[in-house]
Amino acid sequence: MHNTLVIARRELTSYFHSPVAHVVLAVFLVVSGWLFFYFSGLLIVGKASMRSFFALCPLLFMLFVPAITMRLIAEERKSGTFESLMTLPVAEHEVVLGKFLAALAMMCVGLVCTFVYPVSLSLIKAPGAALDMGPIIGGYLSAVLLLSSFIAFGMWASALSKNQIIAFILGLLLCFALWIPDKAVLILPASMGAAVQYLSANYHFENIARGVVDVRDVVYYLTVTTIGLVLTTRTISATRQ
Amino acid sequence: MSDVPATPPMIHIEGLTKVYGRTHALRGISFEVPKGQVVGFLGPNGAGKSTTMKILTGFVEATGGTVKVAGISVIDDPVAARVHIGYLPENNPLYEDMMVEEYLEYIARMRRIPADKVRGAIDTAVSRCGLHRVRGKDIGELSKGFRQRVGLAQAIVHDPDLLILDEPTTGLDPNQVVEIRNLIRELGKEKTVILSTHVLPEVQHMCGRALIIAEGKIVADGAPDQLSSDGGRLDVVVTGKRGAPDAAAARAVLNGVAEVAEVHERTTGEKDALAFSLTTKGNADPRRALFAALVEADLVLLSLDKKALGLEETFRKLTTAEAGKATPDDHHPKAA
Numbered sequence: 001m002h003n004t005l006v007i008a009r010r011e012l013t014s015y016f017h018s019p020v021a022h023v024v025l026a027v028f029l030v031v032s033g034w035l036f037f038y039f040s041g042l043l044i045v046g047k048a049s050m051r052s053f054f055a056l057c058p059l060l061f062m063l064f065v066p067a068i069t070m071r072l073i074a075e076e077r078k079s080g081t082f083e084s085l086m087t088l089p090v091a092e093h094e095v096v097l098g099k100f101l102a103a104l105a106m107m108c109v110g111l112v113c114t115f116v117y118p119v120s121l122s123l124i125k126a127p128g129a130a131l132d133m134g135p136i137i138g139g140y141l142s143a144v145l146l147l148s149s150f151i152a153f154g155m156w157a158s159a160l161s162k163n164q165i166i167a168f169i170l171g172l173l174l175c176f177a178l179w180i181p182d183k184a185v186l187i188l189p190a191s192m193g194a195a196v197q198y199l200s201a202n203y204h205f206e207n208i209a210r211g212v213v214d215v216r217d218v219v220y221y222l223t224v225t226t227i228g229l230v231l232t233t234r235t236i237s238a239t240r241q
Numbered sequence: 242m243s244d245v246p247a248t249p250p251m252i253h254i255e256g257l258t259k260v261y262g263r264t265h266a267l268r269g270i271s272f273e274v275p276k277g278q279v280v281g282f283l284g285p286n287g288a289g290k291s292t293t294m295k296i297l298t299g300f301v302e303a304t305g306g307t308v309k310v311a312g313i314s315v316i317d318d319p320v321a322a323r324v325h326i327g328y329l330p331e332n333n334p335l336y337e338d339m340m341v342e343e344y345l346e347y348i349a350r351m352r353r354i355p356a357d358k359v360r361g362a363i364d365t366a367v368s369r370c371g372l373h374r375v376r377g378k379d380i381g382e383l384s385k386g387f388r389q390r391v392g393l394a395q396a397i398v399h400d401p402d403l404l405i406l407d408e409p410t411t412g413l414d415p416n417q418v419v420e421i422r423n424l425i426r427e428l429g430k431e432k433t434v435i436l437s438t439h440v441l442p443e444v445q446h447m448c449g450r451a452l453i454i455a456e457g458k459i460v461a462d463g464a465p466d467q468l469s470s471d472g473g474r475l476d477v478v479v480t481g482k483r484g485a486p487d488a489a490a491a492r493a494v495l496n497g498v499a500e501v502a503e504v505h506e507r508t509t510g511e512k513d514a515l516a517f518s519l520t521t522k523g524n525a526d527p528r529r530a531l532f533a534a535l536v537e538a539d540l541v542l543l544s545l546d547k548k549a550l551g552l553e554e555t556f557r558k559l560t561t562a563e564a565g566k567a568t569p570d571d572h573h574p575k576a577a
Contacts, residue, residue, distance in 0.1 A: 084330060089320045240300065
């Protein structure tokens with residue numbers, strides 16, 4: 001655990017040393033803010049809720065998470081620092097976990113910035129109307145869970161290629177594959193539909209974002225994240241061959 | 242029967258093999274390095290030096306064989322074995338965006354140096370490697386010589402027993418090479434060091450022992466001076482009793498001497514004379530036989546000079562030995 005935290009700290013510092021973090025966070029906030037306040041018709045419908053923001057999250061994360069994770073392993077393998085890192089007295093899973101935590105912390109910084117949205121909602125809502133906090137808290141919780149599953153698979157993509165562009169595209173495809181089953185349910189027979197739906201990150205995301213935290217949904221995310229992290233560790237082990 | 246040493250050797254490698262796909266990078270390497278020795282690992286590019294070092298540090302897994310560092314198997318417990326090792330990989334990869342100080346602190350923490358000792362460890366490494374002036378600079382801004390010093394500093398920050406340095410002087414200018422060599426010699430006084438190079442004088446300068454590796458096998462192992470005196474070279478100049486002798490005939494005579502391994506013709510300034518360079522088999526001294534053979538053939542010996550084989554030539558001789566063996570009668574063995 002000690003080494004994991006040392007690695008996480010270094011990675012996080014490195015994010016903020018490079019322009020990548022600032023660009024990704026700025027673009028994330030601009031795009032999400034614009035889509036949320038302008039495009040979602042929030043001001044027309046006149047309902048003080050964050051639903052339209054959380055509905056956008058899976059799509060936004062699908063783009064931004066691979067942009068953040070693509071460098072995690074690919075960059076080190078390309079520059080050779082991976083050799084220095086992997087010859088320190090540290091286990092592979094500690095490296096993977098450290099990098100994962102750094103990326104998650106980085107994306108959480110972005111999420112924390114969006115706290116402006118509920119705050120501004122509470123300011124512009126009609127006097128006397130109540131802002132329903134359940135879906136907002138649930139929404140943020142599911143956003144963090146969704147982020148961890150996307151980051152785990154984005155990082156696996158980064159372990160699969162030394163080329164960051166390929167890692168990005170691969171990460172995007174993997175996140176897309178986690179998101180899409182939900183959308184395919186419409187064209188599937190009902191018996192298969194439920195099973196396929198359970199595989200979709202989007203389905204569980206919407207469940208929790210409604211403000212109802214079901215253990216099954218949390219277990220889904222934890223499982224997907226673990227699978228992604230294990231695959232990354234395996235892929236790193238394979239580079240020693 | 243010899244006494245069992247109280248402490249295990251720093252490095253113990255036995256029957257080490259490594260196969261990458263269809264390439265046999267290492268074909269059964271065995272050697273031991275006792276504590277405190279400075280070993281030079283020599284060989285042409287692609288001989289297996291880096292592969293051996295990567296296996297020692299646990300970066301690459303061996304295909305077969307035993308590898309132990311300070312008695313700990315690198316294969317069974319790589320993390321524990323790495324605690325004893327300070328490693329400078331080939332090309333010295335560093336995080337360009339970190340400051341020297343920041344980087345050393347990161348390494349010190351990863352090396353599990355207790356929080357209250359981190360400062361002291363960094364100070365020691367900085368002063369040993371002469372990094373005072375650049376402590377607060379970004380690594381990306383440093384000259385190659387300073388980068389190399391940072392690479393060495395990170396390798397010694399936890400005061401390891403064993404230093405593994407993969408081509409520590411490659412790509413440096415002559416002044417920097419001298420500085421780094423001095424630094425390594427200094428470190429070698431108290432640590433076991435194994436360094437790879439294809440620059441031979443380096444080994445004579447810094448190492449008490451040289452291991453020569455070619456095509457995945459160890460072809461020589463000994464003190465650099467001993468290696469260079471093994472076998473030798475004879476320079477001879479011969480002429481005929483009247484005018485220039487026939488070159489082919491003279492060569493045949495020299496070749497006929499049992500202890501002579503190879504005959505190469507040299508150029509000479511002497512009129513009507515032929516000059517040859519002979520290599521001998523093992524430590525044989527063929528001078529008497531040579532003289533007798535020349536007299537027998539009615540040739541006149543103008544000069545006979547015995548030269549010790551330089552490390553450079555030993556190296557070439559050993560590393561091209563495979564090709565030489567394949568065609569023993571060919572005087573110009575092709576490089577493999």
